[in-house]
Structure formats: structure tokens, C-alpha cells
Amino acid sequence: MPSDITPAPTNFQHHEWGPRLVSALAKILCTAAAAVALLLLFVILGYMVWKGIGGLHWSFFTNLPLEEPMGMRNCIVGTVILAAIASLIGVPIGMLCGIYLAEYSPKGWSTAVIRLTLDVLAGTPTILFGVVVYQIVVVRPQNYNGWVGHISLWAHRVQSWLGITNGYSGWAGGLALALIMVPIIARATEEMLRLVPLSHREASAGLGASKAETLWRVVLPTAKAGIITGIMLAIARVAGETAPLFFTAFGNDTMVYNPNRQMPSLTEQIYNYSQSDDPHWRAQAWTASLVLVSMVLVFSAAVRIATRKRRIRTH
Amino acid sequence: MSEPTNRSSIASGSHPRHRFFRGVLDRLTIGLSMGGVVMMFGILLLIFAVLLNGAWMAIGHIGWKFFTTSTWNPVPGMDKYGVLAFAYGTAVTTFIALLLAVPLSIGCAVFITRLAPPWLAAPVSFLLELLAAIPSVVYGLWGAFVMSPWLQTHFEMWMWKALRNIKWIPVGHYPGHRTEYFPANLVHGGPSGSDFLAGGLILTIMILPIITAITRDVLQQFPEELEQGAYGLGATWWQTTRLALTYCRVGIFGAAVLGMARAIGETMAVVMVIGNTDRISSSLFAGGQTMAGVFVNEFLEADHPIYLSAMMYVALTLLVSALLTNLAARVLLNRIAPS
Numbered sequence: 001m002p003s004d005i006t007p008a009p010t011n012f013q014h015h016e017w018g019p020r021l022v023s024a025l026a027k028i029l030c031t032a033a034a035a036v037a038l039l040l041l042f043v044i045l046g047y048m049v050w051k052g053i054g055g056l057h058w059s060f061f062t063n064l065p066l067e068e069p070m071g072m073r074n075c076i077v078g079t080v081i082l083a084a085i086a087s088l089i090g091v092p093i094g095m096l097c098g099i100y101l102a103e104y105s106p107k108g109w110s111t112a113v114i115r116l117t118l119d120v121l122a123g124t125p126t127i128l129f130g131v132v133v134y135q136i137v138v139v140r141p142q143n144y145n146g147w148v149g150h151i152s153l154w155a156h157r158v159q160s161w162l163g164i165t166n167g168y169s170g171w172a173g174g175l176a177l178a179l180i181m182v183p184i185i186a187r188a189t190e191e192m193l194r195l196v197p198l199s200h201r202e203a204s205a206g207l208g209a210s211k212a213e214t215l216w217r218v219v220l221p222t223a224k225a226g227i228i229t230g231i232m233l234a235i236a237r238v239a240g241e242t243a244p245l246f247f248t249a250f251g252n253d254t255m256v257y258n259p260n261r262q263m264p265s266l267t268e269q270i271y272n273y274s275q276s277d278d279p280h281w282r283a284q285a286w287t288a289s290l291v292l293v294s295m296v297l298v299f300s301a302a303v304r305i306a307t308r309k310r311r312i313r314t315h
Numbered sequence: 316m317s318e319p320t321n322r323s324s325i326a327s328g329s330h331p332r333h334r335f336f337r338g339v340l341d342r343l344t345i346g347l348s349m350g351g352v353v354m355m356f357g358i359l360l361l362i363f364a365v366l367l368n369g370a371w372m373a374i375g376h377i378g379w380k381f382f383t384t385s386t387w388n389p390v391p392g393m394d395k396y397g398v399l400a401f402a403y404g405t406a407v408t409t410f411i412a413l414l415l416a417v418p419l420s421i422g423c424a425v426f427i428t429r430l431a432p433p434w435l436a437a438p439v440s441f442l443l444e445l446l447a448a449i450p451s452v453v454y455g456l457w458g459a460f461v462m463s464p465w466l467q468t469h470f471e472m473w474m475w476k477a478l479r480n481i482k483w484i485p486v487g488h489y490p491g492h493r494t495e496y497f498p499a500n501l502v503h504g505g506p507s508g509s510d511f512l513a514g515g516l517i518l519t520i521m522i523l524p525i526i527t528a529i530t531r532d533v534l535q536q537f538p539e540e541l542e543q544g545a546y547g548l549g550a551t552w553w554q555t556t557r558l559a560l561t562y563c564r565v566g567i568f569g570a571a572v573l574g575m576a577r578a579i580g581e582t583m584a585v586v587m588v589i590g591n592t593d594r595i596s597s598s599l600f601a602g603g604q605t606m607a608g609v610f611v612n613e614f615l616e617a618d619h620p621i622y623l624s625a626m627m628y629v630a631l632t633l634l635v636s637a638l639l640t641n642l643a644a645r646v647l648l649n650r651i652a653p654s
Contacts, residue, residue: 019554022553030426033422034422034427041445045449125634132366239450246610267452
């Protein structure tokens with residue numbers, strides 16, 4: 001033990017009352033910040049419940065907007081259909097991207113480029129997805145020239161082949177939402193696959209399984225819960241999207257099941273009602289908000305609680 | 316038994332036909348997942364291609380003047396387009412939001428990581444994350460029918476009374492040659508409720524959860540040894556916390572920039588409270604418009620080609636500004652947690 005060790009300066013600042021006062025004040029301020037944030041949450045949710053609960057009759061779920069009493073059955077169904085179309089398109093693409101990133105992508109610049117692309121997609125303002133889908137799917141591709149014209153023409157051909165018409169439609173709305181889902185799901189899938197321990201893969205390989213067999217029969221089942229969580233959260237996220245639907249699904253006052261027609265949605269109807277002066281319509285907007293937020297919050301809270309403990313099944 | 320031909324068939328001892336299908340499965344999986352990546356690249360290219368193609372005419376006709384003029388006159392024949400008023404609206408609301416949300420979020424994150432007992436920290440953290448799950452149109456509804464009227468009759472009224480006669484620094488002239496003074500100019504026009512301030516406040520609430528969540532995660536990486544060392548040297552709680560905040564400054568800055576990116580791209584909530592007039596005013600109580608919001612109001616009314624093209628030019632501007640901000644945030648956040 002060296003002998004030239006000097007004892008630490010006994011600088012008992014916490015006995016002086018100046019720094020202690022500052023510290024106490026900072027504690028109060030930080031607590032106040034958290035209190036303010038929580039208060040905002042409760043005020044917003046509380047107002048919504050208070051204003052919306054009055055309109056919460058069975059007729060809200062069974063009637064249409066133009067019936068008396070007013071209901072929003074078509075909007076609820078529309079939101080579900082749009083989310084379903086979005087999942088149908090967005091989940092496979094997103095998952096495949098995630099699988100490639102986690103399993104096949106070589107370390108280095110290609111991974112970096114894919115990540116960058118995902119970040120760019122995730123950071124794109126969602127209204128622009130609506131604008132792009134509007135230009136490709138909704139309007140007829142007659143005004144285009146050059147190579148974008150070619151893309152548009154091919155999109156049109158594929159569209160006709162699939163039986164999808166031009167104009168505002170559930171397909172267009174679902175596609176816009178799907179584009180929003182892709183980066184979220186890709187990130188979630190990649191993250192979950194990377195959490196699967198290497199020992200699992202090694203054990204599988206040791207038994208003679210190939211890379212793909214390991215992926216399908218060991219890695220994906222292990223990460224299943226986490227990936228499903230990611231997908232659920234992405235669905236909850238797009239169910240609350242409004243802006244991209246204005247130029248794509250557009251909305252409808254009647255009951256629609258056919259995705260080739262204009263598709264109503266809760267979010268869009270909330271906006272439409274909020275722009276009116278009629279107190280009944282405004283009340284409907286609050287009730288619709290209550291239903292939408294309940295759907296989204298219950299969905300995401302349930303998913304979070306159910307999978308908080310074990311996102312990855314390791315045994 | 317025939318001689319095994321490769322190592323994988325030693326272990327599985329499989330029939331050649333089995334091996335064949337396994338090869339197919341391997342190729343199919345890698346091909347499919349590459350297809351997913353190609354589609355993702357396709358989506359990104361499509362976005363840029365469509366926006367550039369749509370904006371091409373406006374870029375040719377208007378050029379750089381688009382970014383230096385604020386006149387927006389879409390009447391056929393007049394056709395004057397400048398993005399400046401919308402960009403100003405986006406900038407002002409984003410600035411207000413950051414000014415309020417960053418300190419508030421840091422306070423929340425410090426409370427969660429360093430102040431609250433564990434039984435309290437977890438639920439508070441969870442509830443603040445729920446704030447991010449509320450759809451933006453619901454924020455807009457609350458903003459338009461609860462916050463705006465309250466702002467108009469209470470907060471802005473109080474602010475107006477406090478500031479309207481305080482004239483410290485001359486900063487310009489109103490139309491009609493009256494001198495514009497700071498800070499009285501901030502409340503010029505009187506309380507309206509639907510204005511830049513309302514837009515900034517609603518954005519504050521919306522970007523709060525993301526900044527809080529990232530700051531919280533970053534603060535949790537503050538090493539235990541440094542904390543013990545600081546306490547050992549006699550530092551108070553706040554002095555230690557300040558050390559933690561300094562240690563995590565890059566991450567917190569990244570969180571703020573990410574919040575900024577969110578604020579730039581946010582559409583519905585802002586459009587419902589900002590008043591939707593396209594002018595530039597130094598007053599916080601003046602109505603305005605943001606780059607994202609102008610689409611909700613005008614995109615489907617763009618009935619002649621140059622108008623539509625100018626809208627796409629706005630879209631391109633919005634895309635580029637959101638992307639640059641996002642990438643800056645990523646660079647900052649990857650520096651602290653390289654994934």
C-alpha cells in the first residue's frame with residue numbers, strides 16, 4: 001500500500017444549506033414536471049370520458065351516421081377493415097425486412113443502408129404517405145410522363161389485375177397505412193430476432209438443421225411473442241392515423257364492406273364532426289374519440305402487460 | 316448406408332430428397348427476405364420519385380423563389396406560391412414545443428430514474444408512454460374544444476394584459492408605420508385561442524412522451540461508479556444529477572432532435588388549433604399554418620396543374636426537412652448506443 005495516499009478532501013457540501021436548498025428545489029421541480037405531465041394525461045382522458053360517455057349507447061355501435069339516433073357502426077367497421085388491409089400488406093414486408101436484417105444481412109455498409117432506409121421511412125411525415133398513394137392509386141395515371149409515368153402505368157396494370165379501381169378506396173387507405181407499418185414492424189422483428197440466444201441457433205445447427213430450418217422452427221417460434229407485440233403496437237398506431245386517410249380512403253356515411261369503395265374510419269369522422277357547429281355532431285366526435293382511444297389504449301396496454309415479463313421464450 | 320456427401324447430412328442422416336427440399340427452403344427464405352428489403356427500397360424510391368415528379372413543374376416555374384416568398388395565391392392566373400409562411404408556422408410551433416417539452420421531459424425522466432421509488436417509477440413511466448398512444452386527432456379535438464377556449468379566456472388574456480404595454484426593444488414596423496416592440500409584439504392582436512401558441516402547446520404534449528422515454532433510457536446508462544463517486548465526494552442529489560445530465564448530454568440532445576422531427580411531421584392536432592391563415596406574424600396570438608397542415612386544408616382543392624405541383628413542392632420541402640432532422644437524431648443516438 002503506497003504511503004503517499006492523501007485522504008479525500010472532506011468537503012461536506014451537503015452540510016451547507018445553499019446546495020441543499022438548490023437540491024431540494026430541483027427535486028421539487030422534477031416532481032412537478034412529472035406531475036404536470038401526468039395531469040395533462042388525466043385532463044385529456046378525463047375530458048374525453050366526460051364529454052363522450054353521454055353518447056355511449058348501443059345505437060352508437062349499431063346505427064349509421066345518417067340514422068336517428070346517430071351511430072358510427074360503419075366507421076368502426078371501416079377502421080377495422082383498413083387496419084386489416086394494412087396488416088395484410090405491411091406485416092409480411094416488414095417481417096421479411098426484419099428477418100433479412102437480423103439473419104442474413106452481412107455486417108457492414110449494406111446493413112447500414114437498410115437501417116438508414118428504415119429510419120427514413122419511419123421519419124417520413126405520415127401525411128406524405130397519403131399524398132404518394134393518392135398520386136399512384138387514387139388518380140388515374142394520365143398526367144404522368146417519363147419513368148414515373150411507367151411506374152404509375154405498371155401500378156395501374158397491377159391494380160386492374162387485382163380488381164382494384166381508381167378513386168378513393170379502402171385499398172388506397174390500407175396501402176397508405178401499410179407503408180407506415182413497414183418500418184415499425186421491421187424494427188420490432190429485427191430487435192426480437194437478435195434477442196434469441198446464440199446457443200439456440202448453435203443447438204439447432206448441431207442437430208443438423210440448415211439456416212432456414214433453424215429460422216422457421218427455432219428462432220421465429222422463440223421470438224413469436226415479441227414479434228406479435230410489435231405487430232399489435234403497429235396496428236394500434238395506424239388505427240389512430242388520420243392524415244393519410246384524407247386523400248386515400250376519404251370517408252363514407254354508409255355501411256361499406258367493399259374495399260373498392262370509399263371507406264369510413266373513426267379518425268376521419270372525428271375530424272369531420274369536429275369541424276361542424278352542430279353540438280350533436282361534436283358530441284359524436286367526443287364519443288368516437290372515447291371509443292377509439294379505448295380500443296387503442298386497451299389494445300396496447302394489454303399487449304404491453306401481457307408481454308412485459310417475457311418477450312422472448314427462452315425455455 | 317451410402318457415404319455421406321456433406322457435413323449437414325452427417326447429422327440429419329437425411330435422404331437426398333430431403334436435402335433437396337432443404338436447399339429449396341434455404342433459397343426461398345433468403346430470396347423472400349431479400350424481396351422484402353427490395354420492396355422497402357422500392358417504397359422509399361417511390362416516395363421520392365412521386366414527389367419529385369409532381370413538384371417538377373413548380374421547381375421549374377418557381378425555383379428558389381419558392382423558399383424566399385411567403386405569398387400563397389392559388390387563384391388561377393395569379394398563381395403566386397411561396398412556402399415561407401408555412402415553413403415559418405412549422406418552425407415557430409416546433410420551437411415553442413421544444414422550449415417547453417425539453418425541460419419538462421428532462422424533469423420527468425429525472426423523476427422516473429433518480430427520484431421516484433421503484434413502485435412509483437414503473438407506473439409513471441407506463442402512463443407517460445400511454446400519452447404517446449393517444450391518436451393525434453384526439454389531441455386536436457381536445458385542443459380545439461378545451462385548450463383553445465381556455466387559452467383565449469384565461470392564459471392568453473392574462474399574458475396579453477401583462478405584456479401588451481411592455482415595449483423594450485423596437486424590432487420592426489407594422490403595416491401603417493407603427494413601431495413594433497418586443498415583447499409587446501408577441502401578444503399583438505389580442506387573445507384568439509387558435510394561434511401559434513396553441514399549436515406549440517399541443518405539440519409540446521405530443522412530443523413529451525418520446526423525449527421523456529429516450530432521456531429516461533439514456534439516464535439509466537449513467538454508471539453507478541460515477542454516482543457513488545459523486546456522492547462520496549460530498550455532492551448533493553442535484554449536483555450528482557447535474558453530473559448525470561452532463562454525462563448523458565449527447566443522448567438528451569438526440570432525444571430533443573427526435574422530438575423536433577416528430578413536431579415537424581405532426582399534422583392533425585396542429586391543423587385543428589392553429590387557425591389556418593397563411594401569413595407571417597411575430598405575434599404568438601396570430602393564426603398560421605404549417606407545411607403538413609396545408610395539405611389537410613388545400614390538397615384536394617388543388618385543381619389546376621401548377622397549384623398541385625406547388626403542393627408537391629411543399630411536400631418535398633416537408634419530407635427533406637423531416638428527414639434531415641430525423642437523420643441528425645439518429646446520428647446522435649447511435650453515437651451513444653451503437654446498435
